[in-house]
Amino acid sequence: xxxxxxxxxxxxxxxxxxxxxxxxxxxxxxxxxxxxxxGSSSAPRSEQRSIRGIGASKTGDDNHxxxxxxxxxxxxxIVTLSTKINQxxxxxxxxxxxxxxxxxxxxxxxxxxxxxxxxxxVTSIANKIDLQFNTVSNKVNQLIETFEQNWSHQAGGPxxxxxxxGCTLPSLKQVDHMISPQAIRNIxxxxxxxxLPPIVNGAxxxxxxxxxxxxxxxxxxxxxxxxxxxxxxxxxxxxxATVPCIKRLLHRLANYCGDGTQDLDFSAYWxxxxxxxRLRIAYIRREAVRIFQSLQSGGGGGNxxxxxxxxxxxxxxxxxLYTSAFYRLVYNQDTEWFDGTGFFSDFNPEFDFAxxxxxxxxEEMERLEEAGEDxxx
Numbered sequence: 001x002x003x004x005x006x007x008x009x010x011x012x013x014x015x016x017x018x019x020x021x022x023x024x025x026x027x028x029x030x031x032x033x034x035x036x037x038x039g040s041s042s043a044p045r046s047e048q049r050s051i052r053g054i055g056a057s058k059t060g061d062d063n064h065x066x067x068x069x070x071x072x073x074x075x076x077x078i079v080t081l082s083t084k085i086n087q088x089x090x091x092x093x094x095x096x097x098x099x100x101x102x103x104x105x106x107x108x109x110x111x112x113x114x115x116x117x118x119x120x121x122v123t124s125i126a127n128k129i130d131l132q133f134n135t136v137s138n139k140v141n142q143l144i145e146t147f148e149q150n151w152s153h154q155a156g157g158p159x160x161x162x163x164x165x166g167c168t169l170p171s172l173k174q175v176d177h178m179i180s181p182q183a184i185r186n187i188x189x190x191x192x193x194x195x196l197p198p199i200v201n202g203a204x205x206x207x208x209x210x211x212x213x214x215x216x217x218x219x220x221x222x223x224x225x226x227x228x229x230x231x232x233x234x235x236x237x238x239x240x241a242t243v244p245c246i247k248r249l250l251h252r253l254a255n256y257c258g259d260g261t262q263d264l265d266f267s268a269y270w271x272x273x274x275x276x277x278r279l280r281i282a283y284i285r286r287e288a289v290r291i292f293q294s295l296q297s298g299g300g301g302g303n304x305x306x307x308x309x310x311x312x313x314x315x316x317x318x319x320x321l322y323t324s325a326f327y328r329l330v331y332n333q334d335t336e337w338f339d340g341t342g343f344f345s346d347f348n349p350e351f352d353f354a355x356x357x358x359x360x361x362x363e364e365m366e367r368l369e370e371a372g373e374d375x376x377x
Contacts, residue, residue, distance in 0.1 A: 246281065
């Protein structure tokens with residue numbers, strides 16, 4: 001074979017081998033596994049798989065980075081919101097504390113104002129009650145004197161002796177009966193018209209009449225309560241001060257009633273007081289001291305005017321001589337115990353301030369009867 005022939009044969013062989021090594025196009029007849037032959041034919045597919053894997057891996061990392069960024073933004077927003085809420089709570093708490101403090105201060109001021117106003121009202125009412133009491137008391141005294149004078153003149157007897165209003169000590173029912181509207185209308189002159197509730201067309205104003213009766217009863221009630229307090233001067237509220245004697249006590253009562261004795265001392269006023277007044281004031285002080293002593297020892301005091309009314313009823317039943325003996329004993333003991341120089345604290349807590357016994361009263365009755373004395377002498 002010539003040289004040219006050998007060259008052609010070698011060229012054909014190389015081309016044939018080259019065609020075997022070249023990748024064939026994919027077709028239905030191509031096996032799925034594929035004939036790889038040498039490792040050089042599988043290199044592109046591995047590279048492709050590697051490339052696809054790298055692409056997928058890069059996509060997952062991008063998604064993870066995006067999720068982390070969103071989480072960070074949410075956490076940052078939560079922190080910001082929490083900080084703002086804390087600040088708002090602090091501001092609200094400060095405002096609330098300030099409002100509470102302002103409200104508390106205002107309440108304290110209102111309470112203080114109300115307390116001061118209450119004290120002023122109480123003082124004003126007390127002054128008005130005292131003024132009303134003195135006014136009504138003076139009117140009642142005038143009424144009683146006028147009524148007694150007219151009653152005596154109508155009965156044909158002499159006018160009764162002028163006595164201090166504190167002497168008679170009538171019960172509230174007796175006072176109400178003595179100064180009833182019907183009795184007052186019988187008084188001559190215009191006094192009844194000026195003092196009683198008006199009558200229009202023959203009809204009496206019921207409300208005004210009720211108010212009139214209430215004022216009379218209230219005046220009598222306050223007068224008795226005040227008298228109870230006055231006779232305990234330096235006994236109840238100031239036991240370490242000297243207890244006034246009966247002379248000073250009567251002068252004190254007269255000054256309180258405002259009967260024109262302010263310019264007189266107790267010595268000058270004493271001769272103007274009737275004996276009946278002295279005796280009965282001494283008796284009232286005895287009852288007041290007995291109740292006060294009972295309360296101090298833990299017992300029940302009772303109502304002083306209930307005791308007085310009961311004793312007055314007994315005296316009326318027993319008669320004038322018994323009454324004179326009773327009052328004399330009480331008066332003599334009062335002047336002995338309260339001479340104006342002693343203190344109530346000097347008395348033993350067990351000291352007996354009881355009223356005179358029946359035996360003592362009977363003995364005094366015999367003495368008075370033998371001496372020919374009576375209470376008014």
